[in-house]
Amino acid sequence: MTQIGEPLVYAAQTVVGQVRGHNEDALLCCPELALWAVADGMGGHLRGEVASALALQTLRTACAEGQDLVTAVHAANCAILAAAEGDADCRGMGTTLVAVRFSGADFEIVWVGDSRAYRVDADCIRYLSRDHSWVQSMIDAGEMSVEEARSHPQRNVIFQCLGRDHQVIEIGQARGSLGPHELLLLCSDGLTGELTDPQIQQVCASANSLDELVEQLIAQANQMGGRDNISCIVLGRASVEPVAAAQPRGFLSKLFKPLTK
Known part of the structure; x- marks a missing residue:
């Protein structure tokens, strides 16, 4: 990958x-490894948060030891399974995961389950991940619309997660390069279950800082019901001079301007 410094x-x-009594989501923000991740745990009272925390701890350790992302995710899966074997109270716990690692502006994304990655600019929002879920399989088969999937009773049924039943996990992968006018968004389904993609894009386009963006995304998801834990990470390139604050548009157009040769 190209190092742009x-x-x-x-x-x-x-x-x-x-609605929930405790938070089973977990975040990993490790700029020294250019590594960020969101995990959404499941498995009963307090055990989902054990799975999500263990997954991210293992992911970080494996990457620090020089392993690639896919190998690190397999290591996280093995760590959760081993913990469940050693503690009856942890049996059945699992977690979804979405992670990104950067080299300069280039990135690799991996995911398992329905935690998502998006690329967002001032005009549109695009999936970088694809849910390992029953409703996504119905969408792919042309048997269900995206709108129908959002309210379907089985919308939370997923085919893949870390730590469940010694299954062979399917790890999604995507690569790309983040432009100076773009953001990368990682999130749990607590965000996407409440906000549509156009709603997420609108917030991204209008916010004036990354901190404000995260706060607004979570506030709006809570206003729409907040039925699950809500987690998100947003990333951008701090590579160019800020455009004059007098310009009337939001974060994506105001904070960054195009690179010039």
Whole structure:
């Protein structure tokens, strides 16, 4: 990958939401490894948060030891399975995961389950991940619309996660390069379950800072019900001079301007 020598900027937050009693989501923000991740745990009272925390701890350790992202995710899966074997209270716990690692502006994304990665600019939002879920399989088969999937009773049924039943996990992968006018968004389904993609894009286009963006995304998801834990990380390139603050548009157009040769 090309090293462009430019630092990344990011903001991250996780909250319990309006309904759940505790937070089973976990975040990893490790700029020294150019590594960020969101994990959404499951498996009963307090055990989901064990799975999500263990997954991210293992992911970080494996990457620090020089392993690639896919190998690190397999290591996280093995760590959760081993923990469940050693503690009856942890049996059945699992977690989804979405992670990104950067080299300059280039990135690799991996995911398992329905935590998502998006590329966002001032005009549109695009999936970088694809849910390992029953409703996504129905969408892919042309048997369900995206709108129908959002309210379907089985919308939370996923085919893949870390730590479940010694299954052979399917790890999604994507690569790309982040432009100076773009953001990368990692999030749990607590965000995407409450906000549509156009709603997420609108918030991204209008916010004036990354911190404000994260706060607004979570606030709006809570306002829409906050039925699950809500977590998100947003990343951008801090590579160019800020455009004059007098310009009337939001973060994506105001904070960055195009690179010039």
